[in-house]
Amino acid sequence: MTGFKNPSPAPLLGARVAAGGARFGVYTTTARRCAVRLYGPEGQVLGTHDLAPAAGAVAGHYEVEVPGAGHGTLYQFVLDDRELPDPYARFLPEGVHGPAMVYESRYVWRHGEGVARPLSEHVLYELHVGTFTERGTYAGVRERLSDLVALGVTTIEIMPVAAFSGQRGWGYDGVALYAPFAPYGEPDELRRLVDEAHRAGLAVLLDVVYNHFGPSGNYLTAYSPDYFTSAVRNAWGDAPNYAHPAMRRYVLDNARYWLGEFRFDGLRLDATHAITDPNQAPRHILRELADEVERRFPGRLLIAEDDRNEAKLVRETGLDALWADDFHHAVRVSLTHERDGYYAAYEPGPKTIAETIEGGWLYQGQIYPPRGEPRGSSAAGLPAEAFVYCIQNHDQIGNRALGDRLTESVSIDAYCAASTLLLFLPMTPLLFMGQEWAASSPFQYFTDHEEELGHAVSAGRREEFKHFRAFSDPAARARIPDPQAEETFLRSRLQWSERSQGEHVRVLALHRQLLALRRKDPVLSRPSRERLEARADGQVLVVRRWNEAGSTGARAKAHAEERWLLVHFGPGTVPLSALGLPDGQTRLLLRSDLGTDFGDHLPGDMAFLLAVSPI
Secondary structure (H helix, E strand, O other), rough: OOOOOOOOOOOOEEEEEEEEEEEEEEEEOOOOOOEEEEEEOOEEEEEEEEOOEEOOOOOOEEEEEEEEOOOEEEEEEOOOOOOOOOOOOOOOOOOOOOEEEOOOOOOOOOOOOOOOOHHHHHEEEEEEEEHOOOOOHHHHHHHHHHHHHHHHOOOEOOOOOOOOOOOOOOOOOOOOEEOOOOOHOOOOHHHHHHHHHHHHEEEEEEEOOOOOOOOOOOOHHHHHHEEEEEEEEOEEEEOOOOOOOHHHHHHHHHHHHHHHHOOEEEEOOOHHHOOOOOOOOOOOHHHHHHHHHHHOOOOEEEEEEEEOOHHHHHHHOOEEEEOOHHHHHHHHHHHHOOHOOOOOOOHHHHHHHHHHHOOOOOOOOEOOOOOEEEEEOOOOOHHHHHHEEOOOOOHHHOOOOOOOOOOHOOHHHHHHHHHHHHHHOOOOOEEEHHHHHHOOOOOOOOOOOOOHHHHHHHHHHHHHOOOOOHOOOOHHHHOOOOOHEEEEEHHEEEOOOHHHHHHHHHHHHHHHHHHHHHHHHHOOOOOOOOOEEEEEOOEEEEEEOOOOOOOOOHHOOOOOOOEEEEEEEEOEEEHHHOOOOOOEEEEEEEOOOOOOOOOOOOOOOOEEEEHHHHO
């Protein structure tokens, strides 16, 4: 795992440093002549070198070795008479439309291959490099690693860094999947970030996008139209053509590249429901990816964002976990009573939340109202850690019209109660950057496209979310920030100084205490769906967890340990005597407001975490 390995008989594509120079490789089905053109630091042409068919390779593969073209050399490929960026570039210092750089890593790894821990011990922390710190770079993230360790998370999940158009963006419109986005820093700065995270005991996951390519800077089709298929369309145009070996190889090699050369501990796969593989020969691309990761990088994680609630993605395809958005939606509508868009499919109240927790997700084959068709499958047998739960993430904040966080819609007390629920459950929790202190900065949708494309993307976004009033009502639409404006990007940066101010102090302290309990508590540190119960009692959500010694009924043991979470999202107070607590010793482990009083009533917008030793 110390370097990139390619099992394919085809030559390596892009540029690789070789003895005394560099080897350049291209796959094209469109050109009669293929060459590589080298440039000096001032843009002057240093020479043009023809590529020849690669020995023993399938038709369309060309290569050449150029003496003297070492690290730092800029180049473009020439197909017939057209100069083109390299879609396999390892670094694009001038952006996706400019020349690539021959890049040889000089980084010396110091802290091992990665951080190995069971999935059940992961607490994910999603961040966007450009807005996580004022610097907006890999180095800026590195400087905050100690804060994440002190918080108690175990795993950083970095939003996509594959090169995309412009100087800022979310990263989901990447087009050169091997080239880390230049404004964040050189590739070796990314390697250093991963290495330093490992030194601190933090695993690092990378978000990758294999369901579509961005609309600007995608030059793959100029090399071969076989990379995409018009038979399947998505919001960005023709879909990746996984029926063709060229596209399969592009993404499989890319996954090996990130896990091998950059030592990421796993990948978060964006929108796998939108990955279409009509060929499926001999395996669906996701199955092939899972097999490759298991074979070459055992222990590395594959976590998918997938809105289908399909348990077979874990059971059969071999993925480790799925984003389970039903939990987010159930909590959100219960707190805010929002019912537009897809929130209409969720009834507010603890009953919906309890059903979601008990089932893993809410929809297990029922008719899903937004689509009028069945959605989901039974999640019986899936382990708790296979469900990634959150109350905020980049989508559920950033795809709101104003990019507003949950604290803009609910009280701090209600927010803290929801946070306590999230971190009490045995499912894999995900926090979005700044969530731990109730950051005031929004996370808005921002881009830096060419002007015409920027307008088209903004219009497409409004069409996609037209079922939400804020995107359809003319008065509300007028308030939506311009994604192309730099101020929209700057407004989304975290303000780290907030952590020592006002209510932010309490919220941060709560998250630290909850994460410490997940690590140390004899019940909460042993996640299991078999030892989990959730029910609604009026406006109170009652969740019970217990350890191996615990049981119910006549076989209950005096030394059994249980943890009860009582969450009251309604108004007024509820007597604890009405909530079915068992007879025995009960003590308060935590109140979501960090209070220490333990009376006989549960206030509104409050969660009590109790240790119970039943008789």
